[in-house]
Amino acid sequence: MKDALELRDLTKVYGSLTALDGVSLSVPPGSVVGVIGPNGAGKSTTMRLILGLIRPSGGTAIVLGTESWRSGPSLRRRVGYLPGDLKLDGGATGHDTLRYFGLISGPVDERFRNELVERLEFDPSRRVRTLSKGNRQKLGLVQALMHRPELLVLDEPTSGLDPLMQREFIALMREAKAAGQAVFLSSHVISEVQHCADHVAVIRQGDLVRSARVAELRDEAPRSVRLELDAPLTAGQAEALRQAGLAFRPTDDPPNTLRPGGAATVVEGQVSGSPVALLGVLSRLGLVDVVIEEPDLEQAVLGLYAQAAPGMEVGRHGR
Numbered sequence: 593m594k595d596a597l598e599l600r601d602l603t604k605v606y607g608s609l610t611a612l613d614g615v616s617l618s619v620p621p622g623s624v625v626g627v628i629g630p631n632g633a634g635k636s637t638t639m640r641l642i643l644g645l646i647r648p649s650g651g652t653a654i655v656l657g658t659e660s661w662r663s664g665p666s667l668r669r670r671v672g673y674l675p676g677d678l679k680l681d682g683g684a685t686g687h688d689t690l691r692y693f694g695l696i697s698g699p700v701d702e703r704f705r706n707e708l709v710e711r712l713e714f715d716p717s718r719r720v721r722t723l724s725k726g727n728r729q730k731l732g733l734v735q736a737l738m739h740r741p742e743l744l745v746l747d748e749p750t751s752g753l754d755p756l757m758q759r760e761f762i763a764l765m766r767e768a769k770a771a772g773q774a775v776f777l778s779s780h781v782i783s784e785v786q787h788c789a790d791h792v793a794v795i796r797q798g799d800l801v802r803s804a805r806v807a808e809l810r811d812e813a814p815r816s817v818r819l820e821l822d823a824p825l826t827a828g829q830a831e832a833l834r835q836a837g838l839a840f841r842p843t844d845d846p847p848n849t850l851r852p853g854g855a856a857t858v859v860e861g862q863v864s865g866s867p868v869a870l871l872g873v874l875s876r877l878g879l880v881d882v883v884i885e886e887p888d889l890e891q892a893v894l895g896l897y898a899q900a901a902p903g904m905e906v907g908r909h910g911r
């Protein structure tokens with residue numbers, strides 16, 4: 593199947609700053625790709641390049657088979673876009689605004705548009721200037737989705753939405769995916785990306801530092817481990833735990849002496865990837881209690897943000 597979106601070595605340079613540095617990735621139909629990265633990483637720049645709003649300094653963005661920079665308004669009808677800084681006419685009502693966007697992106701399935709308005713609990717009779725941030729965001733989402741575009745490009749779509757609406761958004765993304773639409777969205781919240789995306793792209797300072805399936809990232813993510821043992825750890829046992837992938841340091845935490853038969857030793861650490869090897873070692877220890885937490889995707893992503901590539905700053909500004 594042909595990709596709905598393909599970025600080939602996409603690069604954008606502003607003066608001495610390389611905002612995006614040779615990013616390549618693709619979004620097939622019926623899939624959701626989430627791009628995540630710290631402030632100023634290049635997420636919005638990528639989206640503007642995809643929409644053809646700015647011109648690449650190098651590489652190409654192929655949108656639904658056409659190079660976006662060279663494409664006309666007909667392509668815009670097949671794409672739904674929620675910009676990070678949606679500009680709206682404050683004096684217009686939600687109804688007016690949706691009618692206006694409908695002219696640009698139409699034809700609009702009115703029943704579906706009304707369903708979106710209802711599901712997002714948006715009141716279209718109010719003037720835009722009276723809307724809260726979250727309600728403006730809902731308006732932006734309705735306009736992006738209402739013509740059931742083949743490709744959705746959503747810049748921080750849940751920004752300002754309350755948790756209930758965030759959940760509704762995730763449901764909408766799952767439905768879009770099931771309907772064969774392709775979604776490219778950005779977020780600062782990995783938990784949200786993991787709920788609706790199949791694939792995650794992590795960008796940092798204009799570089800694609802990781803592109804992986806969500807499941808793959810989760811498999812590698814660290815899990816916190818807490819062991820309570822009935823005796824002090826021997827040097828041999830400590831080595832066996834380390835060999836099984838548990839990274840830990842001796843803790844000063846007092847052992848749990850409150851419970852009858854409480855622990856003599858507490859070990860807290862992290863295991864990355866599968867904890868199965870660790871379970872083998874644990875079965876040979878005198879365990880009082882054990883807690884192995886869910887993989888911490890947030891931690892894995894923050895680790896990618898923090899990975900300081902030497903000379904990266906120089907590389908970024910010195911192209």
Ligand SMILES: Nc1ncnc2c1ncn2[C@@H]1O[C@H](COP(=O)(O)OP(=O)(O)OP(=O)(O)O)[C@@H](O)[C@H]1O
Nearest residue numbers: 606609611629630631632633634635636637638676
């Ligand atoms: N028109 C412009 N002129 C000069 N520099 C720009 C321009 N637009 C963006 N930049 C710079 O490009 C870099 C990437 O910006 P971009 O807005 O794409 O980041 P982002 O990942 O969307 O950030 P955030 O999470 O804060 O929204 C930043 O350093 C930004 O200052």
